Amino acid sequence: MPPRQSPAQKLAAKLLLGGEWAPVTNKIGFIKQPLDEAAVEWRQWVQGSPYQPRGGIGVTEHKGTLRELLGKLLPLGYGTRWLLLETTNPEWTAVMENTTGDANFYLPLQVHFPEARGIPIIEVEDEPKNMKRLPDEMARGRWGGRSLKIYDEAGKWRGLSLYQSEPWKFHHGGEPYDFEDVEQYSAPRALDCFPHETLVHICRNLGLDPFEEDFYVPNGRAFIVELLHDGKRSGGKKYTLAEARAGYDDISVQRVDDPVIGNALYPSGAVNPHPDAVFPSTGHKPYVKPTLWDLAVKEFEESLKRYSSYPVRASLSEGLEELGVLGLPSRSSGGSGSTSISVMATPTLLESPAAVREYTAAFMILQWTQADDSSAYKSFYPNRKQMAVIRRIYKEQGLYPFDVNSNGVYFTLAVDKMIRTVTSLRLTDELVDWEASRAKPKLGEMAAYDGRNRSCAWEIRMHIQGHEDEIWNTGLDARV
Structure with a gap:
C-alpha cells in the first residue's frame, strides 16, 4: 500500500513537472507575444529597469527539453536570470526566474508590459502549503498560496488571490469573465473559493495550460536574458536546485543557509559566460x-x-x-x-x-x-x-x-x-x-x-x- 500523501504532496503532483522544479515553477509569467518578440521586449525592459549590472545584459538562445532549459537557470539565487519559453499557443511566451523563493515580476508584468507597452500579461502562482513547525529548530516549508493576475488588451485588470494568513483568506478584484463561476467565490471556506481546478479552468479559457509539460517548448526553443556581473557581485549565494528546495519545498531535508562554495559548476557568476549578444545598460528609465x-x-x-x-x-x-x-x-x-x-x-x-x-x-x-x-x-x-x-x-x-x-x-x-x-x-x-x-x-x-x-x-x-x-x-x- 503506497504511503498516504499530504495535501501539499497531492497539490504538487498537479503542478508543472510534479513540482520537482519548485520554487522556480511556483510562479510563471506569460507575455502575449511570440518568443522572439518577447525576448527583445524583455531585454529592452531590463536595459531601462532599476537593475543595472556592470557587465551589461546578456541574451542567449537555447534548445532542449523543458527540464534541460530550466537547468539553464542554475545556479539559483545568484545574479538575476530569466528564462523565456515558447508555448504551444504561439501568441504567448512563458517567463521564469532563477529564484530561490518568490519570483518578483511586479515591474515588468504589472507596470512595463501592460501600462507602458500595452502588451497583455498573465501571472500564475500556485504553491503548496507544507509548513512544519519543529520543537528544537526553525520551522520548515512554505506557507503556500494561489494567485492569478491578468491585464488584457483593453487594459482590463482581473486578480484572484488565496493566501495563508492563519487562517486562509480569499480576495478577488476587477471584473469577472463570463466563464467564471462567481458564486464559488462566496463559499464559506476560503480554500473552496479558489481551488487549483478553478485556476486551471480560467487559464484554459485564456489560452494557457501552465501546469502541463507538453504546453511548453513545442520546438525546443528558449532564450535566457541575464544580468552580467562578471563575478563582481558581492554577497550572492549560488544554490543548486536541491539546496534551494531543502527545508522549503523538501521539508524532510534540513535548510541550506550556506550552500557549497561556488557549486563548482559555476565559478564565475554567469551560467552563460559568452552570451550570443551583450547589450549595455542604459540607466533607469521608469515609465x-x-x-x-x-x-x-x-x-x-x-x-x-x-x-x-x-x-x-x-x-x-x-x-x-x-x-x-x-x-x-x-x-x-x-x-x-x-x-x-x-x-x-x-x-x-x-x-x-x-x-x-x-x-x-x-x-x-x-x-x-x-x-x-x-x-x-x-x-x-x-x-x-x-x-x-x-x-x-x-x-x-x-x-x-x-x-x-x-x-x-x-x-x-x-x-x-x-x-x-x-x-x-x-x-x-x-x-x-x-x-x-x-x-x-x-x-x-x-x-x-x-x-x-x-x-x-x-x-x-x-x-x-x-x-x-x-x-x-x-x-x-x-x-x-
Whole structure:
C-alpha cells in the first residue's frame, strides 16, 4: 500500500513537472507575444529597469527539453536570470526566474508590459502549503498560496488571490469573465473559493495550460536574458536546485543557509559566460503615466534635490491618498552599487502650500545622507532621558499615551530636529493651519505616516520645537 500523501504532496503532483522544479515553477509569467518578440521586449525592459549590472545584459538562445532549459537557470539565487519559453499557443511566451523563493515580476508584468507597452500579461502562482513547525529548530516549508493576475488588451485588470494568513483568506478584484463561476467565490471556506481546478479552468479559457509539460517548448526553443556581473557581485549565494528546495519545498531535508562554495559548476557568476549578444545598460528609465500633476511632480522633485546627496526621483501615487499618507520615501541600490532615493507624493501634497511641500521634501530626504548612508537621523534620535521629557510634554498636552507606535513618534521628532539643525526651515503656524483645514480621516482608516495623526501632527511637533532646549541639551545628551 503506497504511503498516504499530504495535501501539499497531492497539490504538487498537479503542478508543472510534479513540482520537482519548485520554487522556480511556483510562479510563471506569460507575455502575449511570440518568443522572439518577447525576448527583445524583455531585454529592452531590463536595459531601462532599476537593475543595472556592470557587465551589461546578456541574451542567449537555447534548445532542449523543458527540464534541460530550466537547468539553464542554475545556479539559483545568484545574479538575476530569466528564462523565456515558447508555448504551444504561439501568441504567448512563458517567463521564469532563477529564484530561490518568490519570483518578483511586479515591474515588468504589472507596470512595463501592460501600462507602458500595452502588451497583455498573465501571472500564475500556485504553491503548496507544507509548513512544519519543529520543537528544537526553525520551522520548515512554505506557507503556500494561489494567485492569478491578468491585464488584457483593453487594459482590463482581473486578480484572484488565496493566501495563508492563519487562517486562509480569499480576495478577488476587477471584473469577472463570463466563464467564471462567481458564486464559488462566496463559499464559506476560503480554500473552496479558489481551488487549483478553478485556476486551471480560467487559464484554459485564456489560452494557457501552465501546469502541463507538453504546453511548453513545442520546438525546443528558449532564450535566457541575464544580468552580467562578471563575478563582481558581492554577497550572492549560488544554490543548486536541491539546496534551494531543502527545508522549503523538501521539508524532510534540513535548510541550506550556506550552500557549497561556488557549486563548482559555476565559478564565475554567469551560467552563460559568452552570451550570443551583450547589450549595455542604459540607466533607469521608469515609465511614468501622464497625469494632471506632472508639472507639480517635477517641481516637488526639484525641492527634493535641494536636500539630497543621492540621485532622487519623485512620482505620483494616488493610492497613498486612501491611507492618509502625504508622501512615502524609499532608498534603493542598483546592481552597479549606485544608490538613489524615490519619493511617492500624493495629489494632496502636490496641491498644498509651498511651505508644506518644502518642509515635507526635507523630511523625506534628510533621513539619508551620503556620509551616514541610511541612518542619518540616528544622530538625533532621543535617548531614554530625552524620551521621558518628550512623554511628559505629550502628557501636558493630553496626548499620551501615543496613538501610534512610540518608535514612529521618536523617529519623526528626530528627523524634525535634524531638519532644524542642518537647514533654515522651521515648523510654522502656516503648516499647522493647513493641516487643520484638511478633512479628518474616517474612523478606522489607516493613519501610518499621516500628518493628521495627533501623535505626529505638526501642531504637537511645533510645540516640541518650542521646548528644544529642554529636550536636546548636554545635560541629557552629550552627543555632538
